Amino acid sequence: MAKNAVITHPESLKRPAGPSEYAKDPVNASLTKADKIALYTKMARVRHFEQRCIRTYQQGKIGGFLHLYVGQEAVAAGTISLLGKFDHIITGYRDHAHGLLVGMNMKECMAELTGKVTGCSKGKGGSMHYFAPDKNYWGGHGIVGGQAPLGTGLAYAVKYRGQKGSCLTYMGDGAINQGAVHEAYNLAALWDLPIIFVIENNGYSMGTSQERSTAHPGCLAKRAEGYNMAWDVVNGHDVYEVRAKTAIALKRAHEESKPTILEIFTYRYFGHSMSDPDKTYRDKEEVKGYRETKDPVFLFEKELLNEGVLTKELVESINAAAMEEADAAAAFADESPEPTVADITKHIYWEEDNRGPKTTSRGTIIFE
């Protein structure tokens, strides 16, 4: 544990969770009833999709790594809900929620996990490598921190093309200790790029608590000061607060073309991935505490029930529909075909996939 660490938590996290003090923030007050229901529905869909994945994994249909987002829904849902035509996103390997929230459908997402040709990456990427460039979603990256320079590049391209946009670049609390992240910070600030680095601080990088991975563990966003960059800390259990604070950063990106680091405090309920037995580094009580008092989906549900936007019946039907959708996605993945051996050597080079009269290269490009 680093000495003299001043924990800089968002104010709202210091109190027990109650009605959101950000409900009246203009960015939330302007939401229609339908908008709010849609936002809740999206969060519920993410949760049910992830929970359905557990079953598919346990059935042995998903191999490799499966990193779940359960507990963190408000982070991706809140931030992505604000994005417009020229706003882009990129993240690490805990990437399913971001995909669903930009509008990928559950079927292509589930089929990717089971390695089917109908998957979003045609069975070539897997859980950690979702992509939907048509929805401004640039992945899905397996190497910790590797997406930070890419996100910086996306922001650069937005600025270069004169668009009023941004790139939200998500990473974990462990990722901030990758060198590439620091280089990206510097470039973003030096060149005034319209980027928001979103640190999804769930307290752990695999089995390493944040205190054991990071000097000055009290506040990860504060490193922004070393780069003369704006920063803020956010309660990631409250989707209204996520929206309110992201909106400020987004405005900074759109109107001033300036970067921001947002550290959003959140929590993951399951192990780091499905292969983590989750027994050595945190106790069950801690997880239980978060589930019972800070659950982002439940808190938003309560909020909207209080506002009279949701009714018990509506909550039930939304969740039932999300479960059904997830089941249908699993069935779709089951029925979908595998890629073929010939598919292995497709999509390596643009040139190879687009051979035609204009192709000039004659050298061997794929070897035996």
Place this chain on the structure above:
Amino acid sequence: MAVISYREALRAAMREELKRDENVVIMGEEVAQFNGAYKVTEGLLKEFGPKRVVDTPISEAGFIGLGIGASMLGIRPVMELMFWSFSYVAFDQVVNNAGNIRYMSGGLINCPIVIRGPANGGTNVGATHSHTPEAILASHPGIKVVCPATPYDAKGLMKAAIRDNDPVYVMENTILYNDKGEVPDEDYIVPIGVADIKREGTDLTIVAHGRAVITSLKAAEILEKEHGVSVEVVDLRSIRPLDEETILASVRKTHRALLVEENKPFCGVDAQIAYLIQARAFDELDAPIGRVSSIDAPQIYSKKLEDLQLPYPARVVEAALKILA
């Protein structure tokens, strides 16, 4: 002799070296408190304490570089990469620093560092986590690279690596971690740069390393039973230094060579070996040299397809029969 797993063999090597030499330090992500992402270092923190077994942040360039620096002052760090794929974020340290410092100092400095971890495909984790960089790294003079295929070799090579005064990169394989084999109870090493005949034969030489050795042994079994062919399997064990004489002696005996590796074909380890054989044993060959490697594409995620992308026994048998035809 005890029968232990490949994983246990690696762990035993580290434990014995930690005991033997107080300069040995184990370092990496999740190696201590979590007992290792693949449990290779399980129990070492408990036995040796946090000074000798150290958890690091996810900062490969930082901690690998730190290990290289410490090795310059006589520490013998054994650094775990959770996957060798992650060495790519530390490439400057791994290649430029560890590989060049001795040379650039005119021999004044040496870097007795070991970097170890799994380097393999076949586990359904996608392209970013499935790299096999032994050929890339072995192409740099100054670096040693070993790829054990059995528990015996895993322990012996690991101990040799830790005692070695140069940087040694040990490439393990997650699929082999549970494989069992006989390992002597007494102290031993497998010298770096000595290949091993894993199976004797007279009709065809298969040269392989890492898990491709296991695949080749299975293929050799089929070739003998179903086709009456006697296959010799040469396990390189060490990529650099490369035991050229053992390869050549085998080819001189069988007059046919098939090279099997899990790398992609272009500039793979076997490209170098094919050159070696034609340069030094051209007249001995009764047929062109054959090769089986992974299908030339980034590693596919889909499990069924990935199993076909990698060399598997039937493909090795087919390639062997072609050479023997």
